[in-house]
Structure formats: structure tokens, C-alpha cells
Amino acid sequence: MKSVFITGTDTDAGKTYVSVLLLNAINTAGFKTIGFKPIAAGCEQTPHGLRNKDALNLQDAASHKVPYAMVNPIAFSPPIAPHIAAAQMGGKIDMQRVAGALKALQNEDADFLLVEGAGGWRLPTSLPSTPLRSSLSSASDDSKCTQLNDNKKVEFLSDFVAKSKLPVILVVGVKLGCLNHAVLTVEQIKRDNCDIIGWVANQIDPNMNCYAENLASLHALLDAPFLAEVKHAQQGIEFTHSTLKHILG
Ligand SMILES: Nc1ncnc2c1ncn2[C@@H]1O[C@H](COP(=O)(O)OP(=O)(O)OP(=O)(O)O)[C@@H](O)[C@H]1O
Numbered sequence: 001m002k003s004v005f006i007t008g009t010d011t012d013a014g015k016t017y018v019s020v021l022l023l024n025a026i027n028t029a030g031f032k033t034i035g036f037k038p039i040a041a042g043c044e045q046t047p048h049g050l051r052n053k054d055a056l057n058l059q060d061a062a063s064h065k066v067p068y069a070m071v072n073p074i075a076f077s078p079p080i081a082p083h084i085a086a087a088q089m090g091g092k093i094d095m096q097r098v099a100g101a102l103k104a105l106q107n108e109d110a111d112f113l114l115v116e117g118a119g120g121w122r123l124p125t126s127l128p129s130t131p132l133r134s135s136l137s138s139a140s141d142d143s144k145c146t147q148l149n150d151n152k153k154v155e156f157l158s159d160f161v162a163k164s165k166l167p168v169i170l171v172v173g174v175k176l177g178c179l180n181h182a183v184l185t186v187e188q189i190k191r192d193n194c195d196i197i198g199w200v201a202n203q204i205d206p207n208m209n210c211y212a213e214n215l216a217s218l219h220a221l222l223d224a225p226f227l228a229e230v231k232h233a234q235q236g237i238e239f240t241h242s243t244l245k246h247i248l249g
Pocket residue numbers: 008010011012013014015016017018054117118119120202203204230231232233234
């Protein structure tokens with residue numbers, strides 16, 4: 001099974017919107033797909049438990065059906081950074097559980113597993129117990145700049161992606177400010193030694209000034225394959241045979 005991680009230039013970049021179109025396109029090409037939203041903050045309480053809109057949309061768009069608990073193993077009610085939601089519940093994000101859930105889905109009888117992140121590439125999953133820098137006064141001491149105070153590491157969802165060797169698709173939410181976010185994200189994905197399958201330009205702002213010029217700038221700036229442009233309110237993506245082959249590996 002081919003597994004792919006979908007990241008974005010930010011929260012609300014359109015990861016879920018594009019993921020649904022991507023799953024539809026891959027289903028149409030005749031492949032069995034699964035959607036996975038390992039960590040979701042912003043869930044509704046239902047008689048069946050917490051439910052997240054992204055996870056439900058991915059579950060619905062996937063052609064291979066698995067129970068909700070497999071699609072979204074870690075769910076928090078408030079729509080906030082997940083590690084803060086976990087702390088409010090008196091706990092931490094259980095990344096072992098996420099790893100187990102990924103393995104379980106990879107053992108299903110399907111061809112393509114789409115894993116949607118939360119927020120952007122550097123989503124924190126666990127903080128060090130003391131801040132990286134506790135005060136301005138320590139900023140002058142260079143020896144403290146590169147190491148953590150108590151040797152406890154900060155962890156990001158990107159660490160999990162790298163460890164799991166998931167190749168990445170970046171959804172660029174095209175709006176003012178996205179050039180910086182897109183360049184930094186591509187640079188960091190590469191520094192993290194992850195493969196980038198490519199990027200998708202997603203027109204989240206239908207009224208953006210100089211949209212075409214910004215799109216051209218993204219093409220000039222991003223050292224990664226361009227996969228598709230999704231216009232505002234676009235209802236489907238048509239990939240060329242070679243792009244689909246590239247995505248499916
Ligand atoms: N191309 C588009 N056309 C119209 N609306 C869009 C488009 N892309 C995204 N949206 C809308 O923008 C909002 C944010 O998109 P989406 O939920 O996909 O972002 P996300 O990156 O998945 O965010 P999160 O970090 O919460 O997972 C949603 O209401 C979505 O319907």
C-alpha cells in the first residue's frame with residue numbers, strides 16, 4: 001500500500017478539501033483508498049463519541065471503509081492546538097497509539113492511504129517540560145541556545161512523518177503570506193529528510209490580489225514537483241496519467 005502524508009502551509013490551508021478531491025480522483029482511477037486523520041482537535045460530542053469533520057469527510061471519501069476509531073484515534077473537543085487540548089485533559093498526545101493506528105491501516109487490503117496532518121508541518125505533539133529558553137537573560141549565553149534546558153525534547157508531528165517514512169504532499173493555501181510559508185515548509189521537509197511528492201496550489205481566497213502572479217511566484221520558488229491547481233470551490237481534480245503514477249509511486 002502507498003501511504004502519503006498531507007501537510008499544509010498552515011491550518012485552514014485546505015488540506016482536507018484537497019485530500020477529498022485527491023481520494024475521489026484515486027478512487028475513480030480504480031484504486032482502493034483509506035483516509036486517516038490521526039490527531040484531530042475540534043470535535044463534536046455525539047452518541048457514538050467524539051467526531052471530527054475532517055475525519056468524517058476523509059472516511060466518507062475513502063473507497064475502503066474502516067471504523068471511525070481507526071480513521072481518527074486521537075480526538076479532542078476544543079478547536080485548539082492538539083497538545084494544549086491534551087494538556088487540558090490532563091494528558092499528552094499518545095504517539096504510540098498513532099503509530100499503532102498507522103500500522104493497522106497499512107495492513108488493510110487497500111492501495112492508497114492518505115494521512116492528513118493537523119495545522120502545518122511543525123505541529124507540536126509534545127513540549128519539553130521547561131521552555132527552550134526560560135528568559136531573555138539566558139539569550140546572551142550562546143551555550144544555551146542549541147540545547148534544551150532539561151534534555152527533554154520537543155516533538156513534532158513531522159518527527160512521526162519522518163520516522164514513518166511517509167512521503168509528503170504540501171497543500172499551499174494560496175493567500176497573502178503563502179510564499180514565505182510555502183518556501184519555509186518545503187525547505188524544512190527536505191531538511192527533515194522526507195520525500196516530497198509535490199505541492200498543490202489551493203485557491204482558498206477567491207478574491208486574492210494578483211493571484212496569477214502569486215501562483216507564478218510559487219512555481220518559481222518551490223523546488224518540488226507541482227501536482228495540481230485547485231481553484232476556489234473546484235469540485236474535482238483531473239490528474240494526468242503521469243502525475244497520478246507519480247503520486248501512487
Ligand atoms: N479550494 C477551495 N474552495 C473553497 N473552499 C475551500 C477550498 N479549500 C478550502 N476551502 C475551505 O476552507 C476551509 C479550510 O479548509 P480545510 O478544512 O480543508 O483546511 P485544513 O488545512 O484541512 O485545516 P485543518 O488544519 O483544520 O485540518 C474549509 O471551510 C474549506 O471548505
